[in-house]
Amino acid sequence: MSAIRTAILGYGRSGSTLHAGPIEKNKAFHLAAVCDVDAAARQKAVARFGCRPYDDYHRMLKEEPLDLAVIVTRSDQHCQMTCDCLAQGVNVLVTKPWAVNADEARRMIRTAESSGKLLLPWLPARWGSDLRRLRRLVVEEQAIGAVFLVRRVECSFSTRRDWQTERRYGGGYLRNWGPHIVDTPIQLLGSPVTSVYGRLKQTINPGDAEDLFMGILTLANGALVQVEHTIATESLPAWFLQGTRGTIVVNGAQVKVHASTPARPADPTQYSAMKAVPDKILEEKLAGSPYGDEHQIYKEIAAALRGEAPYPVTPASALELSRVLDAIRTSSDENRVVAV
């Protein structure tokens, strides 16, 4: 079977590591070309892969017979580059955020449909060790009963001063982190979002984009999800799940399941606290990264391109995420609850 002729568009921080790494290791792929406007980035790629360098992706699309373009440029560039590659008959893997808003996402989906090529959204947290473990606990084992509230938080006290701090480049932490931390609780609970209340704030970063966001999402099944990327020197738990029969907390790699089934008091004038006997407390460590294993994801990309198995992230589900992220922003801008 011939190797999948691949090009990376944008050989920057993420393109040269998260994507070049598995492409280099997986024999199903052959890195034929790299396109970057930065000459130093092109040189590094050529030295590592012996691939052909381009500074203009239009020329690359004309000259290279490609099976797959991997788009890892600035977030504001993803939609146009994706549509141009699809229109030239090339399958596309596009990093997160795949689009700056839902309108761009719809445009990419329409272009993929008319080209007959595959559009593969990169949402690695769907392969995350936390999501996988929580799915087993919550969905398969029903360890804490019906989950009615999930809080998902990321804290960092670092600053940056690159394009990610500027709105005109599709920057801001909602687009940067939302595909990891807004998406995963929705995937866990498996129910669509019906309404959103959001808040965005710029605190310590330069530029004009938010570095803090919060959202309260109501799901069709009635569950609430609170998401937050916040600037703090001390960490809050990454996950805090509340169910009708207990609580799960994920703090770093540490998972604590506290199952509790309160007995109903025989006497209706009495009241029973949520601490029935015997409570079950389970503590364990997560194995693997919450952002997935990029080598595993690339195996699944190869299988999808060869028609052996569908790629697990559908464009329709990535569009749903774009709609929720848009709703958090609209809610904050217009100071209202937004129906999704």
Ligand SMILES: NC(=O)c1ccc[n+]([C@@H]2O[C@H](COP(=O)([O-])OP(=O)(O)OC[C@H]3O[C@@H](n4cnc5c(N)ncnc54)[C@H](O)[C@@H]3O)[C@@H](O)[C@H]2O)c1
């Ligand atoms: N965990 C993840 O999935 C993850 C992690 C980091 C970044 N990302 C995403 O990857 C994307 C890139 O982020 P980054 O941190 O690597 O940025 P970066 O600035 O390090 O890399 C972007 C690269 O694109 C190149 N570029 C700019 N314009 C171009 C053009 N017209 N043609 C070709 N190349 C061009 C730049 O020279 C640069 O090398 C962002 O959308 C970001 O959200 C995803």
